[in-house]
Amino acid sequence: MIAIDKLCYYSNLRYVNAGEKFAYAVLTVLFCVASRSIPMAVLVLIVNGILTVYKGGIPFSRYMHFMIMPLVFLLLSTLAILINISKTPLDAFAIAVGKWYITSSWQALSQGFQLILTALASVSCLYFLSFNTPITDILTVLKKMRCPALIIELMLLIYRFIFVLLDISSAISISQDARLGNKDLKTAYQSFGKLISILFIRAMKKSNSLYDAMESRCYDGHIHVLSEDFPPKKKNIVLIILFEIILLAITIGGYLL
Amino acid sequence: MSENTKQNDIILEAKNLYFSYDGEKTYSLDGLSLKIKRGRKVAFMGANGSGKSTFFLCCNGIYKPSKGTLYFDGEPVDYSRKGLLKLRGKVGIIFQDPDNQLFSASVYQEISFGILNLGVSKEEAKREVEKVIEYLEITPFRHKPTHALSGGQKKQVSIADILVMHPDIIILDEPAAALDPKHTTMVNQIVDQLTEEGITVMMATHDVNYALSWADDVFLFKDGKVLLEGDAVSVFENIDALKETNLEQPAVMQLFHSLCRKKILDENLPVPRNLDILEEYIENIKN
Numbered sequence: 003m004i005a006i007d008k009l010c011y012y013s014n015l016r017y018v019n020a021g022e023k024f025a026y027a028v029l030t031v032l033f034c035v036a037s038r039s040i041p042m043a044v045l046v047l048i049v050n051g052i053l054t055v056y057k058g059g060i061p062f063s064r065y066m067h068f069m070i071m072p073l074v075f076l077l078l079s080t081l082a083i084l085i086n087i088s089k090t091p092l093d094a095f096a097i098a099v100g101k102w103y104i105t106s107s108w109q110a111l112s113q114g115f116q117l118i119l120t121a122l123a124s125v126s127c128l129y130f131l132s133f134n135t136p137i138t139d140i141l142t143v144l145k146k147m148r149c150p151a152l153i154i155e156l157m158l159l160i161y162r163f164i165f166v167l168l169d170i171s172s173a174i175s176i177s178q179d180a181r182l183g184n185k186d187l188k189t190a191y192q193s194f195g196k197l198i199s200i201l202f203i204r205a206m207k208k209s210n211s212l213y214d215a216m217e218s219r220c221y222d223g224h225i226h227v228l229s230e231d232f233p234p235k236k237k238n239i240v241l242i243i244l245f246e247i248i249l250l251a252i253t254i255g256g257y258l259l
Numbered sequence: 260m261s262e263n264t265k266q267n268d269i270i271l272e273a274k275n276l277y278f279s280y281d282g283e284k285t286y287s288l289d290g291l292s293l294k295i296k297r298g299r300k301v302a303f304m305g306a307n308g309s310g311k312s313t314f315f316l317c318c319n320g321i322y323k324p325s326k327g328t329l330y331f332d333g334e335p336v337d338y339s340r341k342g343l344l345k346l347r348g349k350v351g352i353i354f355q356d357p358d359n360q361l362f363s364a365s366v367y368q369e370i371s372f373g374i375l376n377l378g379v380s381k382e383e384a385k386r387e388v389e390k391v392i393e394y395l396e397i398t399p400f401r402h403k404p405t406h407a408l409s410g411g412q413k414k415q416v417s418i419a420d421i422l423v424m425h426p427d428i429i430i431l432d433e434p435a436a437a438l439d440p441k442h443t444t445m446v447n448q449i450v451d452q453l454t455e456e457g458i459t460v461m462m463a464t465h466d467v468n469y470a471l472s473w474a475d476d477v478f479l480f481k482d483g484k485v486l487l488e489g490d491a492v493s494v495f496e497n498i499d500a501l502k503e504t505n506l507e508q509p510a511v512m513q514l515f516h517s518l519c520r521k522k523i524l525d526e527n528l529p530v531p532r533n534l535d536i537l538e539e540y541i542e543n544i545k546n
Contacts, residue, residue: 011404136404138365161364165406169358211359218319219420220347220376227363228371228384230402 004168005064006132013134014059019234020139021146026242027131030249034123037253043119045252049245050126058134065129072125076118084114137161142229155225159212163205170204171197269333270428270459271295271318271350276327278313278483287313288324289483295428295461295476300454302470302491303463305480306505311463312355313483315430318461320346332427348377351421352430355463356437357413361405366397366416369405373424391423395449411442418449429453431462435469447473471495471509472533479504492530511537 010016015023030046054060086092086105096105131140141154174197178184183193213221272295278288287310295301303311316322317329320336320343329336336346351373354360363369370391374384392401395415400408408416414434421429431450435443447469454460464470470477470491477494479487479501487500495501495509511534519526524540531537 007404008407011402011407016402136365138363138368138404158364159362162362162405166358169406208359211354211356212362214316214321215354215360216362216372218316218321218347218352219373219424220344221372222344222376225362226372226375227368228375228381228388230365230367 004165006068007137009060009064009133010136012059015053015057015134016136017232018134018238019232020135020143022234022238022242023131023135024140024143026245027127029242029246031124031127033246033249033253034120034127037249037256038116038120039252039256040116040119042249042252042256043116043123046123046249047119047126050123050130054126054130054133058130060133065133068129068133069122069126073118073122076121080114080117083110083117086110138229142231145229151224158225163208166208167201167205170208171201174200268297269294270297270331272330272333273314273317274328274330276314276317276324276329278310278317278322278324280313283325286483288317288327291327291484293478293485293488295459297427297459298454298457299459299475300450300473301459301461302474302477303461303480304465304467304470304477304504304506305486309480309504310483311480312432314480315352315432315461315463318428318430319350319352321352344376348424349426350428350430351424351426353417353421353432353434355432355434357410357417360417360420361413364404364406366401366403366405366408367392369416370397370419370423373420377424387423387425391419395419395422409442411438411445414438414442414446415449418446422453426458428459428461431460433463433465435464435466465506467495467501467506467509468511468533471511479506491532496530515540 030050034043034046051065055062055065084106086107088103088105089101090105091098091103092105092107092110094106094108094111096103138158141158144157145151145154178193178197182189184190216225273291273293276288276291277286279286287308289310291310291314303314305311313322317324320338323338331346331349336342361369363372367388371384371388374387375381379387392398395418397412397415397419400412403412405413405416418431418434434446434450438446450460450462450473462474474491477489477491478485479494481504486503487494487497492512495512498508501508511531515524515528515531515537518524518541519528523544528540531540
């Protein structure tokens, strides 16, 4: 979470219009999910990789580290589709275990592979957005899309509070460590329980103080703030439209064939 | 308004204020009365829990005293929604811990919050935000998220939050708390600039040396009321009152009095308010 937050502030694509990035990411995800096409997923993975690593300047090792996490999760969760335990061997492979077979069909393998690639391509779109766009810019886009103000304000405050509470929990945790608060499993459990309870109390106090501070600046129940707009570029819009037309063509082609 | 009238004009007055956090079992403000003159630099000093921060929150209308009256510009504070918004537009408060003040993820958004709440147009708000960003030298970190700022930068942003609203009074609650000497100097310079512009500045501080050199008026708080008030020199001459409020006499005054006792300096000289003046006195002996 914090790593992603730091990366997006140092990305070379940070000052590209957030609406362009948002539209690209969302439309591409929609096409990926709608088509479930393997070539499209591969194309999207390559394009997002180039955009994030080459254009955005996110280190390749960092990007791969983040991509491997969902890949492992996807592999584990698609095991049920890929592998069957059956008395009848299927066409792809069959490993005999007594009277039973660990087996799979070509169709199941293809379906699993398609699912993994589609999900991974979709995740890469979301990574593209989150690695290159600060949360405040995303919230500005959501505001322009008429997302309810209450939701946007809650997201803004939650985002801010995550970091405030992380700071507090880190300070408390260090203080516990310094006084042998984690010397064995029993004390570690006790310390953790105390950390959670004090964090809850501090969160309440912090939110009260923050509310007072907002009231002191004439808060009227709605958070009115300015956002820094980075104007959209024609070239980017044209490229996005062209890319999405290609994806649309692949999607329609897939349904027709 | 003539310059003289302006100087003696009372901008804020507290008459017999009472405030309790625990259902009137104990009082954080216990019959507090004081007057703040327009355009003055006012230091509020006293032990922790003496009621300084509570008074500040009353000044901004966050807390409503249970008894007594607070006057702003000669008018009793109106606690209706409209009245409070008007008061908060005129009295800005910079909190001790910037993490209790900064709610937004972006520096730019954070600074724009207050001025937009005053009802100004977006264009004007943008101009004012840009001006204050430049004035407080926030440009190098204006694109950083607030959680990635250092303590000093957070303090700069929290001052900008208030400055952009152009209040008549700025309240700083221990502005140098948890800051390194470099950032303390920076904050002090900003405060000096504000006072040169004629804004009334009220500051809670434990730094007696800074208070002596900076403040026009000093209020010593004890148990929710004013123990002693007056110009900085007269207040810091009262050793008993300082002891009662857990304070010590400023070092420059201690040294000056010691040199006077030893007949090195003439005791008829005005009490120096900072080391530079004392140094000048000592240099004059040589000559």
